[in-house]
Amino acid sequence: MNSLCPVMPFVAFIASMQSVVEFDNVGLRYGTGVETLTDISFTLHPGSFYFLTGASGAGKTSLLKLLYLAHRPSRGAMRMFGHDTITLPRDRLPGFRRRIGVVFQDFRLVAHLSTFDNIALPLRIAGIQEKDLRGPVTEMLAWIGLTERADARPATLSGGEQQRVAIARAVIGRPEMLVADEPTGNVDPEMARRLLQLFAALNKLGTTVVVATHDIHLLQEIEGAQMMRLDKGRLSDPTGSLRHPPRPLVLDN
Numbered sequence: 387m388n389s390l391c392p393v394m395p396f397v398a399f400i401a402s403m404q405s406v407v408e409f410d411n412v413g414l415r416y417g418t419g420v421e422t423l424t425d426i427s428f429t430l431h432p433g434s435f436y437f438l439t440g441a442s443g444a445g446k447t448s449l450l451k452l453l454y455l456a457h458r459p460s461r462g463a464m465r466m467f468g469h470d471t472i473t474l475p476r477d478r479l480p481g482f483r484r485r486i487g488v489v490f491q492d493f494r495l496v497a498h499l500s501t502f503d504n505i506a507l508p509l510r511i512a513g514i515q516e517k518d519l520r521g522p523v524t525e526m527l528a529w530i531g532l533t534e535r536a537d538a539r540p541a542t543l544s545g546g547e548q549q550r551v552a553i554a555r556a557v558i559g560r561p562e563m564l565v566a567d568e569p570t571g572n573v574d575p576e577m578a579r580r581l582l583q584l585f586a587a588l589n590k591l592g593t594t595v596v597v598a599t600h601d602i603h604l605l606q607e608i609e610g611a612q613m614m615r616l617d618k619g620r621l622s623d624p625t626g627s628l629r630h631p632p633r634p635l636v637l638d639n
């Protein structure tokens with residue numbers, strides 16, 4: 387996968403950044419309930435690969451929502467791409483979101499668009515010309531094994547096929563940060579490994595990757611990956627990923 391579309395000259399930009407994301411004592415509360423996320427502090431470094439693990443209900447999706455700016459923290463400080471996102475005016479949020487690729491747990495494909503057009507969407511939004519996007523989208527279709535389904539609408543695809551389209555759409559524009567929520571939950575182990583290779587290729591090009599998963603065996607697939615674990619809304623740091631320097635990831639089993 388060495389020809390992910392050259393959309394943004396971001397590698398040099400990322401290399402010059404100290405951190406991609408910084409959380410300092412962040413809390414998140416839905417409505418008037420108890421806090422879903424409590425005292426979350428960490429720094430994500432440019433070009434690193436993080437797995438976010440934790441039991442169901444631990445707060446993984448909630449933390450990812452903060453990362454892709456769907457929610458703002460209820461308290462604490464948060465910086466992204468060198469900017470304070472708590473005080474960022476609402477009209478600047480879309481510009482920040484375009485720098486983040488997101489694989490949603492429920493895919494969120496555009497129902498009336500074909501597989502090809504769903505994958506091409508970020509490139510079209512970025513103003514890439516039709517003649518320049520056909521090659522990367524075609525290559526991506528082959529990589530996810532859906533060349534034959536290029537014209538299919540999402541409703542006619544299986545859950546696993548929709549998931550692969552969602553991943554292709556998230557990575558094709560080479561975002562500065564990729565946030566993926568259980569991205570391999572609907573595919574077989576072989577395809578899961580293939581999709582992780584796609585994330586790894588993107589990561590090697592400089593993208594910071596955060597993948598939430600229940601499947602800790604995935605963690606062994608990415609050399610140098612770091613692990614963040616949520617336990618009832620609190621972050622633990624089993625591999626020292628969030629300290630300096632991080633230790634290599636070693637699994638217990």
Ligand SMILES: Nc1ncnc2c1ncn2[C@@H]1O[C@H](COP(=O)(O)OP(=O)(O)OP(=O)(O)O)[C@@H](O)[C@H]1O
Nearest residue numbers: 416417422440441442443444445446447448449600
């Ligand atoms: N919009 C919401 N309003 C109120 N509570 C919410 C909302 N979204 C999530 N929660 C609650 O926050 C807690 C954490 O949910 P979250 O989806 O972040 O967990 P998760 O670790 O991603 O779980 P899973 O692995 O099952 O997807 C849960 O108790 C959930 O019910």
